[in-house]
Amino acid sequence: MPTQSSQGKLILDQNHGDGGNAWEKENCDSCHAIKVIHKNATADIRDLTRKKGYDSCVACHGTNGTQAVRQCMTCHNDQDLPRSPLTDGGKVHHFKGEKTAKLNDQECVTCHEASDMNGVFDLNTDLTHFENKAGVKPDYQTEAEFCQSCHNRAHQQADFPIIGKAYDDPLIAIEDDYRFFDYHGFRDGSDQGTYNGLREGYRYPQVVNCTDCHAMHGTHNNQLIIDSSKKGVKSLLDSFRNKSYAVDTDGANGTVAGDYGQLCVLCHKMEVINDSGAKNAGNGLSGVHEVDSDCRDCHTHGEATQIGL
Numbered sequence: 001m002p003t004q005s006s007q008g009k010l011i012l013d014q015n016h017g018d019g020g021n022a023w024e025k026e027n028c029d030s031c032h033a034i035k036v037i038h039k040n041a042t043a044d045i046r047d048l049t050r051k052k053g054y055d056s057c058v059a060c061h062g063t064n065g066t067q068a069v070r071q072c073m074t075c076h077n078d079q080d081l082p083r084s085p086l087t088d089g090g091k092v093h094h095f096k097g098e099k100t101a102k103l104n105d106q107e108c109v110t111c112h113e114a115s116d117m118n119g120v121f122d123l124n125t126d127l128t129h130f131e132n133k134a135g136v137k138p139d140y141q142t143e144a145e146f147c148q149s150c151h152n153r154a155h156q157q158a159d160f161p162i163i164g165k166a167y168d169d170p171l172i173a174i175e176d177d178y179r180f181f182d183y184h185g186f187r188d189g190s191d192q193g194t195y196n197g198l199r200e201g202y203r204y205p206q207v208v209n210c211t212d213c214h215a216m217h218g219t220h221n222n223q224l225i226i227d228s229s230k231k232g233v234k235s236l237l238d239s240f241r242n243k244s245y246a247v248d249t250d251g252a253n254g255t256v257a258g259d260y261g262q263l264c265v266l267c268h269k270m271e272v273i274n275d276s277g278a279k280n281a282g283n284g285l286s287g288v289h290e291v292d293s294d295c296r297d298c299h300t301h302g303e304a305t306q307i308g309l
Contacts, residue, residue: 009114009116009125010060010061010062010114010115010116010117011061011062011113011114012061012062012064012065014065016064017031022064023064023065024064024065024066025064025066026064026066026068027054028054028057029054032057034050034053034054035050037049037050038050048075048080048081049075052074052075052080055071055074056071056074056075058070058071059071059072059074059075059105060117062114069105069106070105070106070108070109071105072105072108072109072112073104073105073108076108085216085217085218086215086217086218086228086230086231087102087103087217087218088218089215089218089219089220089221089227090218090220091218091219091220091221091222091224092216092217092218092219092224093107093216093217093224094107095107095110095159095160096160102218103217110128110160111127111128111216112126112127112128113128113129114128123139123140123141123142123143123146124139124140127140127143127146128146130146130149130150130157131149131155131157132145132149132155133152133154133155142207142209143209143210143211144178144185144207144209144210147174147210148174148175148178150162151171151172151174151175152172152174152175152176153167153172153173153175153176156172170300184207184208184213185207185208186207188204188205189204189205189206190204190205191204194274195268195270195274195275195277195288195289196270196271197268197269197270197271197272197287198267198268198269199236199240199266199267199268199269199287200236200237200240201235201236201237201240202235202236202267206235208235209234211232211234212232212233212234212235212267213225213226213232213233213263214226214232215227215231215232218231219231220248220250220252221247221248221249221250222249222250223249225247225249225260225263226247226263227246227247227248228244228245228246228247229241229242229243229244229245229247229266230242230244232266233266233267235267236266236267241266245262245266245283245284245285246262246282246283247262247263247266247283248262248282248283249262249263253282254282255282255292256292256293256294257294258294258295258296259291259292259293259294259295260295260296260299261281261282261288261290261291261292261295262281262282262283262285264281264288264295265281265283265285265286265287265288266285268287268288269285269286269287269288270287270288270289274289275289275290276289276290276291277289279291279292
């Protein structure tokens with residue numbers, strides 16, 4: 001008996017079990033023996049599900065029409081899957097309130113409602129589809145479209161309103177600025193600038209993913225800025241980013257608060273050195289200007305008044 005829905009996804013639907021005979025059943029063991037399930041899966045997944053037992057069923061395959069609660073943390077924790085995702089650091093993407101506690105199961109499902117968990121990230125399989133400004137749920141063309149389902153001025157999700165923010169606050173301004181002002185977005189950057197130069201993997205022009213700079217699952221930095229190259233900058237060569245170049249933007253390790261040099265230098269490396277561009281940004285890399293100064297005096301991500309980073 002297949003463990004996938006009729007659409008080929010992991011989430012079970014009303015057709016579960018020969019046209020729906022198993023739909024709304026609460027006890028998986030009434031049909032599935034723990035020693036047999038996932039027999040064709042890779043050894044690590046097969047062994048993990050057998051170790052966790054039936055508690056892992058609902059997390060991956062959905063509630064099967066019952067009142068069960070999906071428990072993602074059963075497997076996605078620091079002991080069992082410490083790199084899926086990286087969760088160290090006290091700051092994470094919560095949906096309600098400024099909390100520093102780790103993510104909970106419901107928050108996982110909010111963004112990853114029906115992931116196929118095959119280890120290969122796919123925008124339209126692994127991310128929840130939210131309504132856009134037209135009230136429809138189209139396929140995402142970029143990761144930013146997913147993030148901007150909530151982070152916008154005019155069509156936020158009813159369950160997750162962003163309130164009390166100024167009109168030009170990046171949390172709500174980013175959708176507009178991404179289209180018209182932000183060089184990380186749809187405004188094309190140029191390789192003719194004074195400080196031009198990118199590390200291998202990035203190019204002019206390129207739409208940069210939000211999670212190249214922001215870590216949803218855990219970081220030490222404010223604004224959820226990644227604190228290690230391993231947590232973002234995914235267009236870079238793995239051999240580079242896996243060296244775990246540190247990023248401190250809050251002044252916690254002796255840097256100037258607001259000095260984003262350690263972040264920018266992960267991708268930017270000026271071809272013609274000027275303005276102290278050869279200076280170590282503090283993480284062993286060089287290639288950006290004005291190191292040891294507050295970048296926000298000239299650059300503020302998402303704000304049209306300063307044209308963004």
